[in-house]
Structure formats: C-alpha cells, structure tokens
Amino acid sequence: MTYDESLKQLRERFGADSVATSEFRDNRRVHVASDKLFPTLKYLKEACGFDLLAELSGADYLHYPDAKDRYGVWYILVNTNDGARIVVKTFVNDPDPRLPSVYSLWHGADWMEREVFDMYGVVFEGHPDLRRILMPEEFTAYPLRKDYPMRGRGERHNFPELTRAEG
Amino acid sequence: MPLETLERVGLEQSEEKDFLWTLNFGPQHPATHTTLRLILTLDGETIVKAVPDIGYLHSGFEKLGEHLDFNQYVTIVDRMNYISPVANEIAWHHAVEKLLGIEITPRCKYIRTIFAELMRIHDHLLCCGAAALDLGGFTAFLYAFNQREKIYDISETASGQRFHPSYTRVGGLLRDIDDDWIAQVRAFVRDFPKAHADVCRLLNRNRIFIDRTRGIGILSKEEAINWSCTGPIARASGVTRDLRKDEPYLAYPDLDFKVICAVTGDCMSRYLVRMDEMLESIKIIEQAIENLPSGPINVDVNDKVVVPNQQAVYRSIEGLIQHFELFMTNRQWQTPVDEVYGAIESPNGELGFYVVADGTGVAYRARTRPPSFIHFAVFPLLMVGHQVSDVVAVLGSLNIIAAELDR
Numbered sequence: 001m002t003y004d005e006s007l008k009q010l011r012e013r014f015g016a017d018s019v020a021t022s023e024f025r026d027n028r029r030v031h032v033a034s035d036k037l038f039p040t041l042k043y044l045k046e047a048c049g050f051d052l053l054a055e056l057s058g059a060d061y062l063h064y065p066d067a068k069d070r071y072g073v074w075y076i077l078v079n080t081n082d083g084a085r086i087v088v089k090t091f092v093n094d095p096d097p098r099l100p101s102v103y104s105l106w107h108g109a110d111w112m113e114r115e116v117f118d119m120y121g122v123v124f125e126g127h128p129d130l131r132r133i134l135m136p137e138e139f140t141a142y143p144l145r146k147d148y149p150m151r152g153r154g155e156r157h158n159f160p161e162l163t164r165a166e167g
Numbered sequence: 168m169p170l171e172t173l174e175r176v177g178l179e180q181s182e183e184k185d186f187l188w189t190l191n192f193g194p195q196h197p198a199t200h201t202t203l204r205l206i207l208t209l210d211g212e213t214i215v216k217a218v219p220d221i222g223y224l225h226s227g228f229e230k231l232g233e234h235l236d237f238n239q240y241v242t243i244v245d246r247m248n249y250i251s252p253v254a255n256e257i258a259w260h261h262a263v264e265k266l267l268g269i270e271i272t273p274r275c276k277y278i279r280t281i282f283a284e285l286m287r288i289h290d291h292l293l294c295c296g297a298a299a300l301d302l303g304g305f306t307a308f309l310y311a312f313n314q315r316e317k318i319y320d321i322s323e324t325a326s327g328q329r330f331h332p333s334y335t336r337v338g339g340l341l342r343d344i345d346d347d348w349i350a351q352v353r354a355f356v357r358d359f360p361k362a363h364a365d366v367c368r369l370l371n372r373n374r375i376f377i378d379r380t381r382g383i384g385i386l387s388k389e390e391a392i393n394w395s396c397t398g399p400i401a402r403a404s405g406v407t408r409d410l411r412k413d414e415p416y417l418a419y420p421d422l423d424f425k426v427i428c429a430v431t432g433d434c435m436s437r438y439l440v441r442m443d444e445m446l447e448s449i450k451i452i453e454q455a456i457e458n459l460p461s462g463p464i465n466v467d468v469n470d471k472v473v474v475p476n477q478q479a480v481y482r483s484i485e486g487l488i489q490h491f492e493l494f495m496t497n498r499q500w501q502t503p504v505d506e507v508y509g510a511i512e513s514p515n516g517e518l519g520f521y522v523v524a525d526g527t528g529v530a531y532r533a534r535t536r537p538p539s540f541i542h543f544a545v546f547p548l549l550m551v552g553h554q555v556s557d558v559v560a561v562l563g564s565l566n567i568i569a570a571e572l573d574r
Contacts, residue, residue, distance in 0.1 A: 024505045025265050053395050059523050059532040065504050076508055080392055080406060083413040108395025111544040134222040134573055143230060150234050
C-alpha cells in the first residue's frame, strides 16, 4: 500500500489530528506520540503491509534548534511488496524515557532496540533481553547523549584494575 | 560473565540439564575472522543456544560523526566495512547529497557506479573465498584473493590508497580518473570471468563443500523479512528486493542487470547468490566503462558545496572564497535544519545513513544502518540444532565484518 493510502487509513483509524506528517526530499514521516506508537506500528504492519523494519534508531535533541523534546526515535518501515517506505517518528523525555518494544512485531528490532538503550538509555518495555550491546555491561553512562563529552578523562574509573597476578 | 550464561539463556543447571556445557568461541579465534565472541551452549556437539557477545571493536564512529564535517567523516566510514570501503563512502555521500539537495554530474555517477560494483565483487570474493577457507578449501581462497589484489590496484590508481581510498567528496570525487585506470578496469573485466569460473569449478560441485553448506543455517523468507535481513542474505531466502532496482540511484536506471535470488536460504544458496551477483556486477561495470560520459566530475563550483581544485583556488577569486568558506569551521556547508535517510544497496545489504542536520557542516547525528549488525542478530536463530563445526560455515555465509558490526 502506498504512503498516501496508508496515511489515509491511519487517519481514519486513529483520528485526523493524531497523525502529524512532514516531508523532506523523498523521506515521508509520520509523527506520533509515544503512547500511540505501538498501535500505529502494529496497524502499519498488519493492515498496510509494512513488513520490513529497515531501520530503528534515535538521537538526542538536547542542543537541536527549536527542539522541544529530548530523545527522538525513528522507525523506518518498508513494504516488501511494492517498496513503499515510511518513517515513523516519536519523542520521549527525561527523567524516564520509555517506549514500548516492537520485538513482538519485528524480531529485527531486537538488537536495534538494545543499541538505542545502550547509547541513549531509552528503555524499551517488553523487550525480552534488554542489555547493553556495544558497551561493556559495567559501563554506567550513555555515550551518544549530547551531554556526554567526545573527549575527557575516560571511563577508566568504572573498571577494576587488575594486576598480572590477579588476572 | 560466562558463568551467568546458563542463567541468561533460561536453562537451569539442574540435575536434568547438567549434560549441557558452555563453550566460549572467540573473541580471538582464527575462524571468527575478526573480533567476535559467541557463547555456545552445547549438548554433546549439538548447539542448544548461541549467544553472541559483541562490542569488542566498538570505537565510537557515530560519536566521531557528530564532530567531523561531511568530507572528513568519509575517512571514518571507510573503516566500517573495510572489505568494501568505497561502498560506504558512496552511501555516506549519497545521504549527505540528499540532505543538501545536490544532483551529481553524470560522469561522477558512472564512476561511482563502477566503484560500487567493483566493491561488490571485492566483498563477495572475500566472503566466498573465506567461506571455502574455513571449510578447508585453501585454493579457492587464494584464487579469490588474487582478484581482490587487482581491485586494490584499481583503487590505488584512482585515489592513491589501496585499502581506505576516501575517494568520494560532497558533490563529486577526490579527482578524475585517467586512461590508465580505464585500462585497468577493462583488463579486470576481461580477466575476472576466468578466475570466477576457477572458483566455481573448485567449489560448486565439491563434495565436501556441498556437504558442509547445503541445508545448513536455513533462513526462511518470512524469517528473513521479520529479522530485517537485506541484501544477498535476504535474496538467498527468496526476498526479491534490491535497492538498485527498487529505489534506483546513481547510474543504475541506465544499466541492464538482473537481481539474483534463490529460494532455499541455506549457506549454499547464500554462496551461490554471491557468486552470481559478481557476474552481474561485471556486466554493469562493462556497460558503465564503455558508456562513461565526459564532462566534469564535480558539481559547479558556484553551487558552494564542492571543494574547488588547486587551479580554481590559485587562479580565481570564486575558487579562493569557496575554499575558505568550506574549510573555516564557522562557515562550511549551509544545510537545511532537517533530517534525511539515504540508503544504497551495499554488497552486504541495505547500508543507510540517517543524517540529522542542524544547519552547520557537521552532522548533528550520523546514524549508520549497518547490515552486518542486523544480520548477526539472526545468527542464534540459524545455529540452533546444528553442530559446532557448522558455526564457521554459517558465520562465513553471513559475512560479518566486525568493524561495521561494532562501529
């Protein structure tokens, strides 16, 4: 189903004012509130045929011009039958950034959600195994947040120092 | 950490389950190719559960992307999938050019297309050669690497660097190609099918190779889509999806080629899809090199996006101003305050960059959609029920590049 048809169906299903859209180049985006995220994605998958979750990631909009919310998470869906692409975007905020996990819809979200959790600290509720994926498990910070410096003293204090004899 | 593993995989170490034991595979192991770690739970030699533990090569590429400008970051994306570096560069600048709204010149499109296809051959040769090497076939590996050496030479002639060419720039290329390069590509197109046939003759009907790969690591079409697989891995499972056809970019709309698919989804069909894709790539290169348009490689200097060449900087005031504008950290590119996702069909699958721009010449967020990362997530699913020795066969067929996996 094409983007326009899907959008029309979404509006019928969830109400005309609940689905905001924006466009840039060939990217067509649907903005939804975090509490409507899961029903929207489920509807897009089951009724509109967007069966491939091509990409899931996020960004920290702390210093972004005119941004109101802190963490943005995007889901790029593809319909493998006709190649239609749609970007679903949502925002969450401190102190408790939480989103529903879409693992039950697309298993491909497994590691991608873990990466967002690892890098930004966004918790995906219902994820079967939400652990850090790239950083060590002892790591306490979220390195891609904008308040985490690119250069600094490092994280050495987070790890125990072992001597050769102990190791 | 290995001590907790049994708990994490949900198997109680009780009386009934004490025949299970845990095998640590990697992170330093010759058959993992790069730094990967697997924690395998075994029943005898049968794998009950495989848990990948990644991140050993994590080096903060995406954080660096938020601090380097659009042209500087190309040297970092080079190092993601270092097996096909120029494909990453093309993907990065594809996304940046989409953000800036630049239409690159026809000559640049064709050169990038030729490079993209050379990189596909580059990557597939490593994958197929190493798959044979892991299963004991050393000769095929050497035949493959002999051809990869030719592609390194082609990269060197174009850019001066064999391994990490950093050949693309915003709105164009580092420099134009010369006749020597064209001669090298033509020689490669002429000689490659013979080497390809040699590898095919060594492996396609090889009893050991077939026994080790046929029916191993089967990924069904539904699973491939549900686990977000793209590229040769999805196509080997019957997903007829190729961004070169579905969302044409560069010069692909002008060129005639086929999308190679299989239906079985096992290691053998992944190998066969890759082998056949190489021949299609050769067809594309042949068409592109014979129809190479003349003209400039960079977009016009007055568009204020491309780094002017030395002649323009020294001989014209526009060039000089432009050079200053792009290299002074408070000027650089003027981008829209918006975000864009641009993806290409890299040798491994959909390689995309999600660029969030805040109006400056440095990306606010440069997210990579790394195919290796997404394909490695499928690994536990493929491994269950197979033997320990099948780990290397499946790992080889997924073509996991750890630098891209961990970024």
